[in-house]
Amino acid sequence: MNRKMVSALAMAACMAFGLAHAQKTSVQSIEEYRAMLQDGNPAELFEAKGEDLWKQQRGPKKVSLERCDLGKGPGVFKGVFLELPRYFADTNRVQDMESRLLTCMEVLQGFNAAEIAKTPFGKGEQKTVTALATWLAGESKDGKFNLPQQHPQEKVFYEVGKRLFFQRGGPHDFSCASCHGQDNTRIRLQDLPNLTKNPGDGIGFAAWPAYRVSNGQMWGMQQRLNDCYRQQRFPYPGFGSDATIALGTYLGVNSKGSASIAPAIKR
Amino acid sequence: MADPMRIRAQLAGDKANVRVLMAHEMESGQRKDSAGNLVPAWYINEVTSTLNGKVVLTAEWGPSVSKNPFLQFAIKGAKAGDKVGVSWKDTKGESRSDEATVS
Numbered sequence: 001m002n003r004k005m006v007s008a009l010a011m012a013a014c015m016a017f018g019l020a021h022a023q024k025t026s027v028q029s030i031e032e033y034r035a036m037l038q039d040g041n042p043a044e045l046f047e048a049k050g051e052d053l054w055k056q057q058r059g060p061k062k063v064s065l066e067r068c069d070l071g072k073g074p075g076v077f078k079g080v081f082l083e084l085p086r087y088f089a090d091t092n093r094v095q096d097m098e099s100r101l102l103t104c105m106e107v108l109q110g111f112n113a114a115e116i117a118k119t120p121f122g123k124g125e126q127k128t129v130t131a132l133a134t135w136l137a138g139e140s141k142d143g144k145f146n147l148p149q150q151h152p153q154e155k156v157f158y159e160v161g162k163r164l165f166f167q168r169g170g171p172h173d174f175s176c177a178s179c180h181g182q183d184n185t186r187i188r189l190q191d192l193p194n195l196t197k198n199p200g201d202g203i204g205f206a207a208w209p210a211y212r213v214s215n216g217q218m219w220g221m222q223q224r225l226n227d228c229y230r231q232q233r234f235p236y237p238g239f240g241s242d243a244t245i246a247l248g249t250y251l252g253v254n255s256k257g258s259a260s261i262a263p264a265i266k267r
Numbered sequence: 268m269a270d271p272m273r274i275r276a277q278l279a280g281d282k283a284n285v286r287v288l289m290a291h292e293m294e295s296g297q298r299k300d301s302a303g304n305l306v307p308a309w310y311i312n313e314v315t316s317t318l319n320g321k322v323v324l325t326a327e328w329g330p331s332v333s334k335n336p337f338l339q340f341a342i343k344g345a346k347a348g349d350k351v352g353v354s355w356k357d358t359k360g361e362s363r364s365d366e367a368t369v370s
Contacts, residue, residue, distance in 0.1 A: 040288055
């Protein structure tokens with residue numbers, strides 16, 4: 001091989017490299033940015049806080065939540081996140097992680113659940129619920145969703161959630177499905193997962209609670225779903241409402257077999 | 268009292284990679300609340316890190332550092348089992364110190 005050929009080859013290699021470099025799509029750049037954020041996810045701060053709150057003796061009755069039954073028996077916290085929302089016989093309703101935590105805070109610790117449910121997100125005891133949910137989600141990280149669908153109420157909630165997902169309304173006349181009903185779409189830089197089927201590991205239902213970098217807030221699924229209604233120009237259905245739990249059931253059942261990455265980090 | 272920090276110190280060759288997450292509001296003093304009143308500034312303005320009690324890093328921070336800040340740096344010559352301490356002080360005079368072991 002003569003010298004000229006070598007340099008020509010080197011040039012070609014450089015050009016190929018340059019091309020490959022230029023071909024990095026905006027989606028890849030976003031992925032890169034997200035990977036960098038992942039390393040220092042402030043959700044960890046909320047996890048640590050949640051774990052502490054679980055063990056702390058709090059509320060008018062001064063007891064911890066260590067006897068709280070989240071679906072797998074009193075005090076069991078590993079893996080419960082992957083099987084919620086589910087039907088609870090003691091309250092006779094389908095509950096998700098956050099509404100169930102509220103029940104425990106009322107029954108065990110003596111807090112006023114209705115009062116806390118009315119508290120705006122990110123204020124007062126709502127912060128406690130979010131931190132607890134964040135820690136509990138972290139305790140089931142990388143596990144696969146397997147929501148129960150045996151009880152008739154659980155089936156009803158799935159069906160109601162599905163109908164709510166496709167219900168169009170509001171001044172802009174759109175539904176959840178308007179944005180989350182097709183593959184490979186996005187709004188500005190945000191990928192829009194198709195939530196009418198299983199979106200895969202760590203997407204949609206499998207990514208909340210999540211820390212929002214842009215506003216420095218930790219959001220649970222209840223706030224996420226209520227905010228979807230705000231974007232639809234509807235009033236909040238409210239914390240732990242049947243509507244948001246039904247939607248959660250629909251999304252959770254659709255995600256069956258997908259791995260949870262919660263607590264995740266978002267833009 | 269302020270919430271605890273999360274400190275990880277991982278050995279990589281002859282240095283330790285230290286990653287710190289601090290829980291802090293970091294109010295810049297530029298924002299207004301819903302009533303239109305200025306939210307007073309409240310941020311971390313002093314960060315110190317030590318290796319086995321000896322200061323290895325000091326930083327003066329301002330109001331433009333994000334909420335719940337993440338700090339990463341490397342300490343040369345750290346060995347497994349060494350203690351890495353991080354402490355901060357904010358504009359209200361509150362402070363927090365936490366420690367981690369190099370592994």
